[in-house]
Amino acid sequence: MPDQDDSLLLYLNDAIATTRNKETLFRNVTEKLRLIFPFDAITIITLDAEHQYRRVFLRDYLGEVLLPDTAERKPSRMPVEGTPIEQFVRQPQLHQYDLQELLREYCFQPFEALLAKGMRYFTVVPLRTGGQLIGLLSLVARRRPELSALDADLLEKIGSLVAVAVTNTLAFEDIARREQEKTMQLALNNALLSIKERGELFRAIAAEINRVVPCDYFGVRVREANSPTRALAEFNKQPDGSFQPLDENRFDELPLTLRTKESMQLIFREPGVFVGEDFEALARRHELLRYIREERGTRSVLCAPLDTTEEATTVLIMASRQPFAFTEETLELILTLVPQVRLAIQNVLAFEQIDALRAQLEQERTYLIDEINTTAAARLDDFVGGSAVMQQVYTRLAQVAPATTTVLITGETGTGKELVARALHNLSPRKERALIKINCAALPAQLIESELFGHEKGAFTGAHDRRIGKFELADGGTIFLDEVGELPLDLQAKLLRILQEKEFERIGGRRVIHTDVRVLAATNRVLEDEVAAGRFRADLYYRLNVFPVRLPPLRERPEDVEPLMRHFLERFTKQMGKPVRGLRERDLRALQQYIWPGNVRELEHVVEQAVIVSQGAFLEFQGFAAAAQTAPALPEPNGPIRTLKDQERDHILQTLHRTAGRVSGPNGAAVLLDINPKTLEARMKKLGIQRTVEVK
Numbered sequence: 001m002p003d004q005d006d007s008l009l010l011y012l013n014d015a016i017a018t019t020r021n022k023e024t025l026f027r028n029v030t031e032k033l034r035l036i037f038p039f040d041a042i043t044i045i046t047l048d049a050e051h052q053y054r055r056v057f058l059r060d061y062l063g064e065v066l067l068p069d070t071a072e073r074k075p076s077r078m079p080v081e082g083t084p085i086e087q088f089v090r091q092p093q094l095h096q097y098d099l100q101e102l103l104r105e106y107c108f109q110p111f112e113a114l115l116a117k118g119m120r121y122f123t124v125v126p127l128r129t130g131g132q133l134i135g136l137l138s139l140v141a142r143r144r145p146e147l148s149a150l151d152a153d154l155l156e157k158i159g160s161l162v163a164v165a166v167t168n169t170l171a172f173e174d175i176a177r178r179e180q181e182k183t184m185q186l187a188l189n190n191a192l193l194s195i196k197e198r199g200e201l202f203r204a205i206a207a208e209i210n211r212v213v214p215c216d217y218f219g220v221r222v223r224e225a226n227s228p229t230r231a232l233a234e235f236n237k238q239p240d241g242s243f244q245p246l247d248e249n250r251f252d253e254l255p256l257t258l259r260t261k262e263s264m265q266l267i268f269r270e271p272g273v274f275v276g277e278d279f280e281a282l283a284r285r286h287e288l289l290r291y292i293r294e295e296r297g298t299r300s301v302l303c304a305p306l307d308t309t310e311e312a313t314t315v316l317i318m319a320s321r322q323p324f325a326f327t328e329e330t331l332e333l334i335l336t337l338v339p340q341v342r343l344a345i346q347n348v349l350a351f352e353q354i355d356a357l358r359a360q361l362e363q364e365r366t367y368l369i370d371e372i373n374t375t376a377a378a379r380l381d382d383f384v385g386g387s388a389v390m391q392q393v394y395t396r397l398a399q400v401a402p403a404t405t406t407v408l409i410t411g412e413t414g415t416g417k418e419l420v421a422r423a424l425h426n427l428s429p430r431k432e433r434a435l436i437k438i439n440c441a442a443l444p445a446q447l448i449e450s451e452l453f454g455h456e457k458g459a460f461t462g463a464h465d466r467r468i469g470k471f472e473l474a475d476g477g478t479i480f481l482d483e484v485g486e487l488p489l490d491l492q493a494k495l496l497r498i499l500q501e502k503e504f505e506r507i508g509g510r511r512v513i514h515t516d517v518r519v520l521a522a523t524n525r526v527l528e529d530e531v532a533a534g535r536f537r538a539d540l541y542y543r544l545n546v547f548p549v550r551l552p553p554l555r556e557r558p559e560d561v562e563p564l565m566r567h568f569l570e571r572f573t574k575q576m577g578k579p580v581r582g583l584r585e586r587d588l589r590a591l592q593q594y595i596w597p598g599n600v601r602e603l604e605h606v607v608e609q610a611v612i613v614s615q616g617a618f619l620e621f622q623g624f625a626a627a628a629q630t631a632p633a634l635p636e637p638n639g640p641i642r643t644l645k646d647q648e649r650d651h652i653l654q655t656l657h658r659t660a661g662r663v664s665g666p667n668g669a670a671v672l673l674d675i676n677p678k679t680l681e682a683r684m685k686k687l688g689i690q691r692t693v694e695v696k
């Protein structure tokens with residue numbers, strides 16, 4: 001049939017030169033071939049340059065669907081080694097085989113399936129262009145094809161034409177793919193450059209990628225050593241095609257057995273596609289994947305590592321309910337996007353960090369402004385009083401200030417414990433960061449925890465927003481736990497953990513937060529006694545008492561009274577714009593002899609009051625004069641002994657007199673007497689002191 005052959009060749013030549021559409025082209029080619037050669041199925045495979053991998057380029061079963069389980073359903077790149085194709089590649093000539101014989105040598109599932117469909121004969125035509133073997137054309141038939149020498153010659157020629165067509169098509173596909181890549185990269189770039197919010201950014205990435213590689217799940221997860229993986233962002237595709245973020249806590253509903261660290265560890269660390277049987281095998285081995293398969297109907301997964309550092313691996317994961325949703329090509333495409341996506345993630349995380357720092361700075365700023373308004377930063381120069389006991393204190397302060405050592409400041413009320421804490425902070429390298437004060441006695445017990453550790457949004461009723469705790473706020477700075485002896489026992493345990501491990505969690509949060517905080521604590525209680533009474537944890541006491549600083553009460557250093565007095569006098573006179581007045585010798589002596597239960601603070605108040613009320617040439621200590629007369633601690637040697645009750649009654653009365661009847665509050669009698677206002681009220685009741693009657 002030479003004429004017919006020539007016209008076929010001409011036809012093919014023409015078709016190949018003019019048809020750009022792969023499907024039309026090969027439909028035409030196979031139809032023509034069938035007219036000449038009685039084959040039942042035609043397959044074209046292509047080979048890579050090293051002939052190690054094969055891809056199915058086209059299958060045509062002439063109307064009869066064969067091999068329903070394997071056709072196009074594998075990742076398209078498959079190895080050559082170990083298959084009969086190895087043999088064809090080694091001797092690239094036109095060959096005819098009996099499938100049964102081939103199968104004796106090789107175990108090859110596609111051929112077994114062909115055989116099961118009644119196919120017996122297999123003709124291989126090498127596809128060559130420019131002397132290079134680029135693929136194979138195979139023709140399969142039920143009946144043995146009788147090929148003449150001319151037929152064989154024709155087939156070889158057809159092979160050459162088909163090879164050109166295949167190469168052209170591949171080149172076109174390659175160009176189209178690169179264009180697609182470029183378009184995607186451009187689209188992604190636009191999104192990545194303009195979006196700074198994490199959720200939105202990842203949603204845009206998911207949507208762009210989904211346009212080319214459809215998926216039902218898109219996520220970026222991070223694996224860190226020794227902890228379950230966590231998501232940077234995760235989305236599920238909705239029926240309307242939009243991507244909705246997945247609930248961060250959705251794994252909380254998992255059966256406990258699945259929430260083990262091992263199960264929650266990321267299994268994907270290499271780029272790969274897991275489809276069909278590969279996915280099923282993986283799901284059988286990995287519990288969590290099996291669960292996701294059941295719950296979400298996931299049947300294939302693609303993963304592409306984005307970033308690997310010593311501490312963490314970040315992986316992009318796509319999943320689909322289709323069993324063969326991804327191929328090696330899709331993976332290659334996704335991998336070309338990795339550098340962009342990595343950069344975008346780094347950007348967005350950097351933005352978040354900046355935001356977090358800005359928020360922290362803002363909080364610190366607001367806090368500091370509040371603080372500055374009430375108290376200025378203290379230095380050692382601010383301490384007045386050169387008594388020997390105080391000299392020892394100053395030396396200890398100067399020694400410990402530059403270290404990160406925890407300091408426990410003890411002393412009666414008003415002895416200057418807070419002043420010491422401020423001085424320690426300001427003398428330390430942390431002075432540029434915040435000094436955060438927490439008054440452990442002034443907070444309702446149920447709020448202290450949130451105050452110290454912060455809480456997540458919705459952690460408890462009323463927690464509308466996330467709140468940063470003071471320990472987090474003080475990161476890099478100092479925290480001052482005032483009245484630490486008042487801390488409830490359960491919080492003592494939590495405080496101990498921070499001191500030991502330097503980490504904590506927000507209430508309602510699962511993330512462990514590390515913090516670098518120097519702790520200063522103060523109390524006017526004798527903590528040893530509190531420990532003995534079971535009200536204070538011994539282990540916490542030892543943790544806090546690393547470097548104790550005890551502030552002596554004013555009565556133990558009467559020589560400091562005068563300089564302190566003069567110091568306050570100068571301050572208040574200036575502050576109030578009052579004229580300078582003299583100090584009577586007897587008043588000074590009375591002040592020095594007084595026992596000062598409220599210590600320096602009480603002295604400060606006495607002077608303040610004197611500056612306010614004095615009119616003449618001398619300072620008047622009206623309220624104090626009475627106290628000074630009755631204050632001597634020792635009674636007359638031979639005088640009548642007064643009962644303790646009387647003594648107590650008088651003492652309370654004097655104090656109330658001084659505070660103009662005020663029991664509680666900063667200027668109340670309870671502060672001066674260093675007892676709880678409720679306790680004072682109870683005592684007053686017991687002693688028959690009625691505020692309104694007695695104090696006018």
Ligand SMILES: Nc1ncnc2c1ncn2[C@@H]1O[C@H](COP(=O)(O)OP(=O)(O)OP(=O)(O)O)[C@@H](O)[C@H]1O
Nearest residue numbers: 382383384412413414415416417418419524600601
């Ligand atoms: N040595 C000192 N020199 C100058 N001022 C002092 C000195 N000691 C204390 N003060 C002042 O006395 C007042 C009370 O001090 P501070 O608040 O530090 O005492 P505190 O021991 O923390 O009291 P509390 O136990 O009641 O909290 C403050 O105004 C402080 O500035």
